Amino acid sequence: MHAQGLSRTTHYRLFRARRGFPTALLLLTPARTAKRQPMRPPRAIARGAGLAVALAWAAGCGGGSLGGDDGSPTTMDGPPGVMVPGVSGPGAPTGGQPPVAGDGEQPGGLPSSGADDPMAGGASGPSRSCARSLPAARAVPFNPRQYRQVLADLVGYEGADQGDLPPGLESDLDVLDRAWVTASVLDRVMREAEAAAESLRGRTADVLGCANLADTACLRTGLSGLMQRAYVRAPEPAELDALMELHAQALGVLPADGGESAALVAVQAILAAPSTLYRPEFLTPAQGDDMRVLSAHERAAGIAAFLLDSVPDDELLAAAQDGSLMTDAGLSAQVDRLLALPRVRRHLTGLVLNGYRATRVFESPKDEALFPEFTASMQASMFAESQRFVEDVLWTRGAPVSELLVGGQTFVDEALADLYGITLPPGMADAEGFLASDLPDGRAGLLTQASVLSGLSRTDKTSVVARGLFVRRDLLCLPKVPAPPEDIQAQVAEQLTAEATETELAMYRAQTQPCSGCHSQFDRFGLALEGFDPIGRTRLPAPEPIDLEGLRPLMGIVERPEDLVEVLVEDDRFTHCMAERLMDYALSTAAAGNAFCDTDALHAAVAAGDGTLGAVIHAIVSHPAFAARKEEQP
Amino acid sequence: MRHTYRIRRRNFLTGAAATGFAYWLQRFEALAQGAEPAKRLLIMHHPVGTVKRNWACTGTETEWQLSRILAPFEPVKSHMVVLDGMDIVAPGPGGGHEKGTVVVMTGVPTRELYPGNGGDDPKAAGPSIDQRLLGITPALQGTPIASLQVSCDDRVDVREISTRRLSYTGPAAPMEPYLTPKETYERVFGSLMMGGSQNAAALANARMLRKSVLDFGLSDLRKLRTLAPSSEHERLDAHEEAVRALETELDQSAQGSGSCGLSETPQELDPFLDTRANRIGNGVYSTVDADKRDDEIHATIGRLHFSVIKAAFVCDLTRVATFQWSPGTNHVSFMGMYPGEPTSIKMHHPLSHEFNNRQVPEFLTNVDTWYSERTSEMLQSLLDTEDAGGGNLLDNTVVPYVTEVARADHTFYDAPFVVFGGAGVGIQGNRLKQYRSRRPVNDMWLAVGQGLGAQGFTSLGTRSMETGPLDILI
Incomplete structure (x- = not known):
C-alpha cells in the first residue's frame, strides 16, 4: 500500500x-x-x-x-x-x-x-573512556609465534614449522587476547620444548659451556645461565636444586652418553617452565597502595616482547642486571640499540x-x-x-x-x-x-x-x-x-x-x-x-x-x-x-577491561619527539603504563 | 539394562599388554564387579547450517523417512533422533557463525567480543557443554585423557577464535583442538621421548621423565601463583589443571594403539593452519572459485582424526570428545558440488552468501549431504565395533550432530540438529521429533545430560534459553 x-x-x-x-x-x-x-x-x-x-x-x-x-x-x-x-x-x-x-x-x-x-x-580528541590509567599486573604468555622465536633465541632451535611464519608478516597490531594454557596447548609446548632441546644434541656442551657434561657443577652453572635468559631473572638456588634433581633422575635412567641426554631433559624443563612461557609482571613487591613499578628485568622482558618478539638479548639483559635500564639514559640507549637491529626493523x-x-x-x-x-x-x-x-x-x-x-x-x-x-x-x-x-x-x-x-x-x-x-x-x-x-x-x-x-x-x-x-x-x-x-x-x-x-x-x-x-x-x-x-x-592489553587509556599523556610524549617511529617507541616505553602496574586491591 | 561383565579375556589381555596395565586392571575389575559400561559424549559439528527443505524428514515420530541430506545416515537410523524445530537462542554480541558456535556450545549468552579479530568474535561466557557435563557426570570421568578436541580445518577469514573452538574450560578459556591426526594420535597413544626410545623399559623411563619435567614446571607455576594478583589465579589454575591432565595421561595412557583397533600411526598430512605459508589448496582465503580441490584431503583428515577417537573409545582412554569438521566460515573447496558443473571447484562458505544465485541452495545441499556421508561412515564404525562393556560403541555414546547457524543467511531459528546414540546413553533411536512450537537447543543439552546421568543438571543457567529436556530419552 x-x-x-x-x-x-x-x-x-x-x-x-x-x-x-x-x-x-x-x-x-x-x-x-x-x-x-x-x-x-x-x-x-x-x-x-x-x-x-x-x-x-x-x-x-x-x-x-x-x-x-x-x-x-x-x-x-x-x-x-x-x-x-x-x-x-x-x-x-x-x-x-x-x-x-x-x-x-x-x-x-x-x-x-x-x-x-x-x-x-x-x-x-578526547581520551578513551579511562577507568584506570595503568594496566593490572598479569602473567603474559608468549604467543605461538613468539614462543618459537624464544626457542630459537635460547637454544638456536629452528623448528620445521618456523617456515609457517615468515618473519614479521604474521605479526599483527591487532592483539589477540592472552591465550590460556589448556591441556592441548601444554601438550604442544612440551613437544616443541622437547624438539628444541633435542636439537641441541651434539652441541649441548658448547651451548651450556661445559666440555664435560658429567661435571655437575659446571652443568649447574650452564643451566643457570640458560635459566636466567629464559626466565629473565636470576634463578633462585632452590630452583636450580630442583633442576639438578631432575637432571640426576634423568642421569639414572637414560643411556650413558656422557650425560648429554640427561642435560637435555633439564634444558627441556627450562624451556617448558611457566617462568619461560609467561612474562610475569608481579614479581616485584608492590610499592604503595595502588601501584607497583616493574623491575628492571620485567621492564626488559616487556621491551623484548615488544621489539624483539622474544626474550631479551644479552645486552638488554645486562642493562637490566646493572640497573641502567631503569634510568632514562639507559632505557633510551637500549631502545636506540634495538631499533638499529635488522630483526627489530623487520x-x-x-x-x-x-x-x-x-x-x-x-x-x-x-x-x-x-x-x-x-x-x-x-x-x-x-x-x-x-x-x-x-x-x-x-x-x-x-x-x-x-x-x-x-x-x-x-x-x-x-x-x-x-x-x-x-x-x-x-x-x-x-x-x-x-x-x-x-x-x-x-x-x-x-x-x-x-x-x-x-x-x-x-x-x-x-x-x-x-x-x-x-x-x-x-x-x-x-x-x-x-x-x-x-x-x-x-x-x-x-x-x-x-x-x-x-x-x-x-x-x-x-x-x-x-x-x-x-x-x-x-x-x-x-x-x-x-x-x-x-x-x-x-x-x-x-x-x-x-x-x-x-x-x-x-x-x-x-x-x-x-x-x-x-x-x-x-x-x-x-x-x-x-x-x-x-x-x-x-x-598486550587486548582484554577490553584492561585496555590502555591514558592517551593524553602518550600523545604529549609523542608530540615532544620528532614524529619518527623511533620517537613513538621511545614515548611508549617511557610511558608510566609501560613501566608500572596497578596494584590490585584485596 | 545389561551391566554385566562381558569383556572377553582375549580382549583384555591384548589390551592390557598394549596399554597401561594399572588403568586396564582397574577397568577390568570394575567391569567384573558389575560396574556400568562406559558412557561417552562425542559432539560433532558441521558448518553453515543446512537447506531446510532438503533436510527436513517426513512422516510420524516412529514411521518416518530420511530426507535427501540425511539419507546417508540410513545405516545408523536405528540410533538416530532427528530434531526438527530447534532454535539457536543467541543473545549477546557476535557475528553469525561466530556467536552461533559459542552459544550452541556453551548454552549461555555471549557478553563481550575479542578486540580485533574482525570485530565480531565473541568470547565464551562459560565452559562448553562437553566440559560442563564432564565435570558433573561420573560416567564420563576417570579416563586417562579427560577429553579430546579435534578439528579438521583451521582456516578462517580473520584470526578469530570463536569459530575455531568448540570446547572451553571456562569463560574465554578455549581449548585448542588438534588439527592433524598425527597430533591427535600422539596425544592419545604417546610418542616418547628423548632419542625416540623403542623398548618398553626406555619408554617407561621416558614417560617418567616427562612427568618429572611437568612436575618441575608445576612447582614453578605454584610459585608464580603465590605472587600473582588474584585476578590471575584463574588463568594459572587452568594451567595447573592442564599439567595434571598430562600427568594423568602419562601415568596411565596407552603406548600402543593396535589393540584399540588402530593398527597404524596416521600418516603425515599438511595441517590446515591459519598461517600464510601453510595454506593449502587455493592460495587465498575467501574466494568462491578455487583452483584446487581440498575436499578429499578434508575427508581424509576427518577419517583419521576419527580413527584415533574411536580407538580411544575402544580402550576407554577418553569418554568425551569434540569433533569439528571446519569453522562455520568454511574454506574447504569442493569439486563437483555446483549444479551442472562436475569439474568446478567452489569454496563452501563464500558461495553460501550468494543469495541471488539460484544454484546455491543445491550446492549447499550437496555439501551438507557430503558431510552427512562422511559422518555416517564414522558412526557406522562405532555401530560395528563391540564395546568392552557390552553392546556396540554407538549404543553407549551420545553424538549430538550440531551446527552453528540454521541457514547460510545466519539466521538462528529452525536449526538442524540430530542426536545419535543408543540405550546405554538413554537415547531412544529411530525417531523423528517435530517440534512445531520450536525448542531451544539447550533443551537438547538437558536431555543429553540426563541420558548420561549428569548430576544436578536441570538448567544451563539462562531460563530464557531453555524450557526443559527434550523427550528423546528412553
Whole structure:
C-alpha cells in the first residue's frame, strides 16, 4: 500500500526528484510513506526489520555523531556533509558475491566493525573512556609465534614449522587476547620444548659451556645461565636444586652418553617452565597502595616482547642486571640499540604492513574476468611497493610516520608503473625491477597504494564501507561502531547483492535509517577513495567532494585523496593513532577491561619527539603504563 | 539394562599388554564387579547450517523417512533422533557463525567480543557443554585423557577464535583442538621421548621423565601463583589443571594403539593452519572459485582424526570428545558440488552468501549431504565395533550432530540438529521429533545430560534459553 493513493512509481519519481537519487538505486528503493518513517533496505519489507531494533542500532552509534557532540540525527533528510547526491553511478562492475557483515568478512577478509566501545572521543580528541590509567599486573604468555622465536633465541632451535611464519608478516597490531594454557596447548609446548632441546644434541656442551657434561657443577652453572635468559631473572638456588634433581633422575635412567641426554631433559624443563612461557609482571613487591613499578628485568622482558618478539638479548639483559635500564639514559640507549637491529626493523616493518593492511593484497581475490591484471605477480609487486615504501620512510630516511600517509614518492616496477600511469626511465631499475618514483597527482602514501586499496575491495567492486572503516579505525583510532544487528543481517546481505554501484549504495545508506546512523561516520572516507578501482587504478569519474561536517574534530571539504590524508595527519592524528595501536600491542592489553587509556599523556610524549617511529617507541616505553602496574586491591 | 561383565579375556589381555596395565586392571575389575559400561559424549559439528527443505524428514515420530541430506545416515537410523524445530537462542554480541558456535556450545549468552579479530568474535561466557557435563557426570570421568578436541580445518577469514573452538574450560578459556591426526594420535597413544626410545623399559623411563619435567614446571607455576594478583589465579589454575591432565595421561595412557583397533600411526598430512605459508589448496582465503580441490584431503583428515577417537573409545582412554569438521566460515573447496558443473571447484562458505544465485541452495545441499556421508561412515564404525562393556560403541555414546547457524543467511531459528546414540546413553533411536512450537537447543543439552546421568543438571543457567529436556530419552 502506498500513502495518498500514489502509485509506487510516482513515489519513486517524487523521491528521485527530491533527492537526486541515482536511477540504478532508485529502481531498488521502495517509497516511504511518512517523513520520519525509516526507509527500509530493499527487500527488507517482506522480512519486516523491526523499527525498535533499527533505532537501537542507530542509538548505538550515537545518533550519527562522530564525537557524540554533534547530535545531528540522520533522518530521511540525510546526514550532514554528504555531498554526493546527484552523482551518477561510476559504472563500477557489479554482481558476484559480496561479503556479509557479521562474519567479519569484508573484502579480503577485512574485519567488520565491532560493538565493544561506546561512542567517545574524536579523532585525536578526547581520551578513551579511562577507568584506570595503568594496566593490572598479569602473567603474559608468549604467543605461538613468539614462543618459537624464544626457542630459537635460547637454544638456536629452528623448528620445521618456523617456515609457517615468515618473519614479521604474521605479526599483527591487532592483539589477540592472552591465550590460556589448556591441556592441548601444554601438550604442544612440551613437544616443541622437547624438539628444541633435542636439537641441541651434539652441541649441548658448547651451548651450556661445559666440555664435560658429567661435571655437575659446571652443568649447574650452564643451566643457570640458560635459566636466567629464559626466565629473565636470576634463578633462585632452590630452583636450580630442583633442576639438578631432575637432571640426576634423568642421569639414572637414560643411556650413558656422557650425560648429554640427561642435560637435555633439564634444558627441556627450562624451556617448558611457566617462568619461560609467561612474562610475569608481579614479581616485584608492590610499592604503595595502588601501584607497583616493574623491575628492571620485567621492564626488559616487556621491551623484548615488544621489539624483539622474544626474550631479551644479552645486552638488554645486562642493562637490566646493572640497573641502567631503569634510568632514562639507559632505557633510551637500549631502545636506540634495538631499533638499529635488522630483526627489530623487520619485525616493526611487518607490524606496520600488517597493521595497515598491505598484506591483505594476498588475501583479496578478484574476479579474473574483470581484473585479469591482478595476477600473483602483480600482487607481489603491490606488496613489494608497500614494503619498500615503509622501509624507506621508517628506516632509510627516518622520516616522521606521517610520511606513511602523505609521502609523495614510492617504488614501482613496470607493472605498477603501468597501473599508476607512471613512465619509468629505461635502465634505472634495481635488480628486482623497482625504481623510486614520484606519485602522480591524486595519490599519496599507503592509503592510495594498490596493495591497500585492493585489500579494501571486493572481488568485483570496491567497498566504501571497508575503506571507510579502515580510515576511521586503523588510521584515526576512532571508536568502533557496532555491526548491524543480527535481525537485519540477512537484509543487509541481500542489499549488498543489489545491482548498484558503491556510491549508490552509500547514498542509499546515507538516506536511510537505521543505516545512516553509523555509516555517516565512515562512509564518507570511503567515498573519497572511490576514484580508485578494486585493484587500485585511477578511474573516472573522480569522486565528488565530501564535507566532513559532523565529524569533528575533522572538518572542511575534501576534494581529492591528497586532501583527505592531509586531514588525517593534521594535529598528529595519525601519529597519535599509531602510537595508541603500538602501545596496545606493546602492553598486550587486548582484554577490553584492561585496555590502555591514558592517551593524553602518550600523545604529549609523542608530540615532544620528532614524529619518527623511533620517537613513538621511545614515548611508549617511557610511558608510566609501560613501566608500572596497578596494584590490585584485596 | 545389561551391566554385566562381558569383556572377553582375549580382549583384555591384548589390551592390557598394549596399554597401561594399572588403568586396564582397574577397568577390568570394575567391569567384573558389575560396574556400568562406559558412557561417552562425542559432539560433532558441521558448518553453515543446512537447506531446510532438503533436510527436513517426513512422516510420524516412529514411521518416518530420511530426507535427501540425511539419507546417508540410513545405516545408523536405528540410533538416530532427528530434531526438527530447534532454535539457536543467541543473545549477546557476535557475528553469525561466530556467536552461533559459542552459544550452541556453551548454552549461555555471549557478553563481550575479542578486540580485533574482525570485530565480531565473541568470547565464551562459560565452559562448553562437553566440559560442563564432564565435570558433573561420573560416567564420563576417570579416563586417562579427560577429553579430546579435534578439528579438521583451521582456516578462517580473520584470526578469530570463536569459530575455531568448540570446547572451553571456562569463560574465554578455549581449548585448542588438534588439527592433524598425527597430533591427535600422539596425544592419545604417546610418542616418547628423548632419542625416540623403542623398548618398553626406555619408554617407561621416558614417560617418567616427562612427568618429572611437568612436575618441575608445576612447582614453578605454584610459585608464580603465590605472587600473582588474584585476578590471575584463574588463568594459572587452568594451567595447573592442564599439567595434571598430562600427568594423568602419562601415568596411565596407552603406548600402543593396535589393540584399540588402530593398527597404524596416521600418516603425515599438511595441517590446515591459519598461517600464510601453510595454506593449502587455493592460495587465498575467501574466494568462491578455487583452483584446487581440498575436499578429499578434508575427508581424509576427518577419517583419521576419527580413527584415533574411536580407538580411544575402544580402550576407554577418553569418554568425551569434540569433533569439528571446519569453522562455520568454511574454506574447504569442493569439486563437483555446483549444479551442472562436475569439474568446478567452489569454496563452501563464500558461495553460501550468494543469495541471488539460484544454484546455491543445491550446492549447499550437496555439501551438507557430503558431510552427512562422511559422518555416517564414522558412526557406522562405532555401530560395528563391540564395546568392552557390552553392546556396540554407538549404543553407549551420545553424538549430538550440531551446527552453528540454521541457514547460510545466519539466521538462528529452525536449526538442524540430530542426536545419535543408543540405550546405554538413554537415547531412544529411530525417531523423528517435530517440534512445531520450536525448542531451544539447550533443551537438547538437558536431555543429553540426563541420558548420561549428569548430576544436578536441570538448567544451563539462562531460563530464557531453555524450557526443559527434550523427550528423546528412553
